[in-house]
Amino acid sequence: SRLEDNSYIDQGEYDTSLQKLGTVMYARLRSGDWAAVLVGDEIKSEWFEHQYYPLLPEGAKWRVRAWDMAVKDKQVIADGKKKTDTDYHATVAATVYDDCLWLGRPMIWRSSWAEAVGRMMITMQEERTIVHGTGESNHETAAVQSLLVKGLNLTQYKEHGKDSGKVSRARAWTNQAEIGRVKLVGTEKEWEPF
Numbered sequence: 272s273r274l275e276d277n278s279y280i281d282q283g284e285y286d287t288s289l290q291k292l293g294t295v296m297y298a299r300l301r302s303g304d305w306a307a308v309l310v311g312d313e314i315k316s317e318w319f320e321h322q323y324y325p326l327l328p329e330g331a332k333w334r335v336r337a338w339d340m341a342v343k344d345k346q347v348i349a350d351g352k353k354k355t356d357t358d359y360h361a362t363v364a365a366t367v368y369d370d371c372l373w374l375g376r377p378m379i380w381r382s383s384w385a386e387a388v389g390r391m392m393i394t395m396q397e398e399r400t401i402v403h404g405t406g407e408s409n410h411e412t413a414a415v416q417s418l419l420v421k422g423l424n425l426t427q428y429k430e431h432g433k434d435s436g437k438v439s440r441a442r443a444w445t446n447q448a449e450i451g452r453v454k455l456v457g458t459e460k461e462w463e464p465f
Contacts, residue, residue, distance in 0.1 A: 375456030
């Protein structure tokens with residue numbers, strides 16, 4: 272049934288709550304447009320135009336840091352030549368505060384896997400009060416084991432489900448970014464590579 276068919280529901284409040292799900296889910300649930308899809312880039316820079324902050328708000332603390340480690344130091348491309356640049360490693364700290372997702376301390380770089388593990392170790396030693404996590408791929412499991420012998424606990428999170436690609440896993444926070452509920456700590460220049 273449609274919202275208008277349910278007179279006992281506070282329609283304004285319900286409509287507002289649906290809007291918090293992002294434009295695609297809103298179109299699907301409010302209008303029954305199950306063919307609605309996001310067109311173009313998954314993440315739009317205009318969502319963040321007024322969302323850069325120099326610091327976390329008073330009382331907020333970083334809770335987690337997620338790591339995405341590149342698997343390849345060099346990569347074979349379609350024509351059979353080796354790509355000389357390594358893949359990107361990336362990480363960001365996060366917390367939820369005042370009903371918003373705050374992201375900060377972004378790092379994105381290219382290096383060998385061994386150098387990346389060294390950088391993880393240094394960062395984890397500096398940020399002992401937050402949980403550090405990574406996926407469950409073989410190279411990430413190897414990083415967990417390398418850091419464990421150094422007394423550092425890198426938690427692995429399960430990337431599950433038939434549609435567990437990075438885009439689908441990011442959908443929850445990108446929907447919130449679209450409606451202004453993701454705040455970025457740092458400058459626009461710091462976040463540009465992301």
